[in-house]
Amino acid sequence: MIDKTTKIAERYDEITKLLSQNETITDIENWKKLAKEHASLEPIWEAHNKLVKLTNEFESSRKIMQEEKDPEMKAFLNEEVYALRDKIDAINEDVKVMLIPKDENDDKNVIVEIRGGVGGDEAALFASRLMNMYVAFASRKGWAVEINDIYENEIGGIKEASFMIKGKGAYAALKFESGVHRVQRVPETETQGRIHTSTATVAILPETTEVNFEINEKDLKVDTYRSSGAGGQHVNKTESAIRLTHLPTGMVVACQQERSQIKNRELAMSLLKSKLNDYYNTQQKDALSANRKSQIGSGDRCERIRTYNFPQGRVTDHRIGFTVYSIDAFMGGYIDEMIKELTIADQKAKLENA
Secondary structure (H helix, E strand, O other): OHHHHHHHHHHHHHHHHHHOOHHHHHOHHHHHHHHHHHHHHHHHHHHHHHHHHHHHHHHHHHHHHHHOOOHHHHHHHHHHHHHHHHHHHHHHHHHHHHOOOOOOOOOOOEEEEEEEOOOHHHHHHHHHHHHHHHHHHHHHHOOEEEEEEEEEOOOOOEEEEEEEEEOOOHHHHHHHHOEEEEEEEOOOOOOOOOOEEEEEEEEEEEOOOOOOOOOOHHHEEEEEEOOEOHHHOEOOOOOOEEEEEEOOOOEEEEEOOOOOHHHHHHHHHHHHHHHHHHHHHHHHHHHHOOOOOEOOEOOOOOOEEEEEEOOOOEEEEOOOOEEEOOHHHHHOOOOHHHHHHHHHHHHHHHHHHO
16 A cells, blocks of 8 residues: 555655745635645555655564564564554555545535425425434535525425535535435324325535536526515515526526525526536446446435335434434434444445445
């Protein structure tokens, strides 16, 4: 593994020198680019230095052990050699994970879209619980949440909602949430105590600021309407809300966050860029690798990924077979353990395919 980390360590040292040079400091954009690369390489640089140190100690101890004549001392040195070998193996495993190509979107903000699925009002209520779960998780992380668009029914359920979570690493944490979420519970309106099954779909998109395609005005259908709250109650008497339909793809986005129609249009265009970027990237990836799937699932939004069983108090992710038994805490935004297991499964899959 040292062979792989040596070049990275040399590049880290090279950037360290560049960042201290006057010509680099005065070139702000170049300095920022180098500083970002420097930060990304630092964990591997630190691991490389540890590997070099431990490997030297290992070779030295092994040589002394081989030359040692005293049985007790030889046994002691043998234990030391094995201990050093274990430490080296542990760092090598960490480095393998560090060398996995990073998802360029991991540090980005995310757009979360939730829709009630099969199950009518119960599905809409479940969609509302999911939205509250993600908002609570974001709050615990210190991330900001901005509602783009929301359609609620008369009993507080969500037919459809779109919101932004802003925070470094938001996409990395939530990117495995895309798919169909299934709930099994007894609805409040159920008089005979029967368990009902309902679904809600979740889509997670990285916020996109730069795209390599153009959106022509002639390809857009623009609708304006009044912003509304729960139960269809108007909260804005002017038609400030915007709905954009991208005619070539049928992609639809809406925004009623701001009171200004101009600002809502700007936000809607930003949302549309992100959705189209995801759409085009997905098409390209499917064309390049039609049969490849990650161990944790394809991420297809029609794929059932998780079941929330309230009578049994458990949440099971079907892609990795992992179950959490504290459903109330989970719905309260404590989804960290599930995220960790999904991330580990994804890393293992990438290591196996490397």
